[in-house]
Amino acid sequence: MPTTTNPHSPRVPSGTRDSRKHTPKADMRGIYQRAIRESFVKLDPRITVKNPVMFVVWVGTIVTFLVTLNPNLFGTIQANINQQRLLNGLITFILFFTLVFANFAEAVAEGRGKAQADSLRTTRSDTIANKILPDGSIEKVNSTELRRGDLVKVIANNLIPADGEVIKGIGSVDESAITGESAPVLKQPGTDIASSVTGGTRLLSDELTIKITADPGQGFIDRMISLVEGAERTKTPNEIALTVLLAVLTQVFLIVVATMPPFVSYIANFITTVFGAEAANSLRAGASVAILISLLVALIPTTIGGLLSAIGIAGMDRVAQFNVIATSGRAVEACGDINTLVLDKTGTITLGNRMADEFIPLNNHSLEDVARVSLAASLFDDTPEGKSIVALAEKSQVGIDFNTEKAEGVEFSAKTRMSGTNLPDGKQVRKGAVDAIKGFVRSRGGYVPDDIDAAYERVSRLGGTPLAVCQDEKIYGVIYLKDIVKPGLRERFDQLRRMGVRTVMLTGDNRITASVIAQEAGVDDFIAEATPEDKIEVIRSEQAQGKLVAMTGDGTNDAPALAQANVGLAMNSGTQAAKEAANMVDLDSDPTKLIDLVTIGKQLLITRGALTTFSIANDIAKYFAIIPTIFAAAGIGALNIMALKSAQSAIVSALIYNALIIPALIPLALKGVKFLPLSADQLLRRNIFIYGIGGIIAPFIAIKLIDIILPFS
């Protein structure tokens, strides 16, 4: 008799922000200590060269260091040589810390992932596996020798040696190593959902035969380690585009600053005739190599250049804290650009699985008859629906009057929308969508009882799924599969709507049920009686209109749609096929998390946009704060609108501000800017206002203050 326990009783969504149990309580002190060390390691030019903006700073630091050692390296300088050396040394020191601060931002962002990877590594210890040889005998091998397709036997209390699918046995598995969830999960063959096991998790009871699905080093935990560690972090298209933009800006300023000496010498010649030689010399000193490098560094977008990768890493880390593993930063970003969210009904919008709640007899059949035929039709049905029907029938005290050994199960398929059993005496019992069963009995010359539509409507109007049951050409009744909408969804869909995301519910269920549930949950649109092909079609047609689509799913038949969607979130409880097709896996198997991911993705994009705006506004402001001061130093006093002490003081102040703003913005880069559920346009306008205007004003105030504090004359 099939078991009636439901291996995946719904893990009720843990809400939103408190589902971070996966991440071990971050040891922030450890993370900072490691990050400080890393900040110096990352000074390696082979690492820095990947970031064009910071590489310019790196080269600048070397050059200023050289002119500290020998201030006359690039020609004679008229000013006091010791004073010049001191200034160059100070500039070298500030530039060096600009690099260290930028590295620190990235290292802190990576810190939590590294700590998480360390704790995951401890679960991945090699184990001895019982490999089943073709002749059925058992050979003890190291888990690292297992290959895709091998069969292994795992007994209670042992670690599962590698990822695989259960093909025999039934047992409970402790998956806390990966999910942080201590409740054991029942694993058994057959059911799509409950048969996949992960290497590194522990079998708590009984014995399982497992077919290995991953080669060594390619398992889920291996992938997770390299993902949280950032080893597989590749720049996203958005990030690449921004890096190119920053490199171009850097080049522009490089040209501006490089052409300054001839320009300055032209002006100096002019000044000599007007104001005398001393003024001209002071201008020439102002254009020394170290000063020009300082000017360059102050003007190029070092703020965003230094924080860019930290922002990306923090985004992936936030996703990981929600117990979601993203295969790429691109997937996280794509979440932020989503226009349409495709959700399936059962288990996503409704709580877990549809459960049989009532047998409704039709056409003068007795309740007992319906229960008996339903039981017969569900004996071999491994789906949660099938199991719940068996359970309800057993409660009604009905039994089986045929030899189950000789009967044959007819599996449920989304195409036929039916399942059932072929009995030993040739009779065929079936249950399924009402339309499908109507078709089945009609094709056998049977008739459809008049009272079926009333039952169908009653169940559907309650938001339930009606399944008709028949034996050959006779319909016996309807099974009411009950389904409950998850609490709190309406608010979340409202929030998504405000962000400009349209929600579409897809279901294989009938129109009435679908519309009742859609109404109750508050989705924008729904598609009923959808086949797996329809699901891909819906995604394709949205994409054809230029929209980005996200979807969740867990079954093998969801895999093509998950692959087609721009963001595919697979449930960890789902099949390997679904997990491989998706670009994100939710360890808690909570499909509504996609809603949180959209928020995280949007926040990532907004944070990057805001800090880019701030950084570039800063640089523009610095330009107008410094350049006039340099010329003012030569006596053109009217230009010194900020009344800074001297050209040197102006530039050193700007450079100090430029270095300090990076660590000052690390918390914002890691936490993300304040998120409001607004549309992309509204957010953009809001952020340009706050971070653009703020970015223009901040340097003027800060540079003035630093100039006052600095002991320059």
Ligand SMILES: Nc1ncnc2c1ncn2[C@@H]1O[C@H](COP(=O)(O)OP(=O)(O)OP(=O)(O)O)[C@@H](O)[C@H]1O
């Ligand atoms: N085990 C089963 N046996 C027979 N018929 C079933 C079974 N499960 C579902 N059905 C019928 O097939 C229809 C399609 O089911 P399916 O599980 O494919 O829906 P779906 O596309 O996954 O949508 P959702 O899960 O969101 O409701 C159901 O509405 C129901 O009428």
Ligand SMILES: [K+]
């Ligand atoms: K800068």
Ligand SMILES: [Mg+2]
């Ligand atoms: Mg389904």
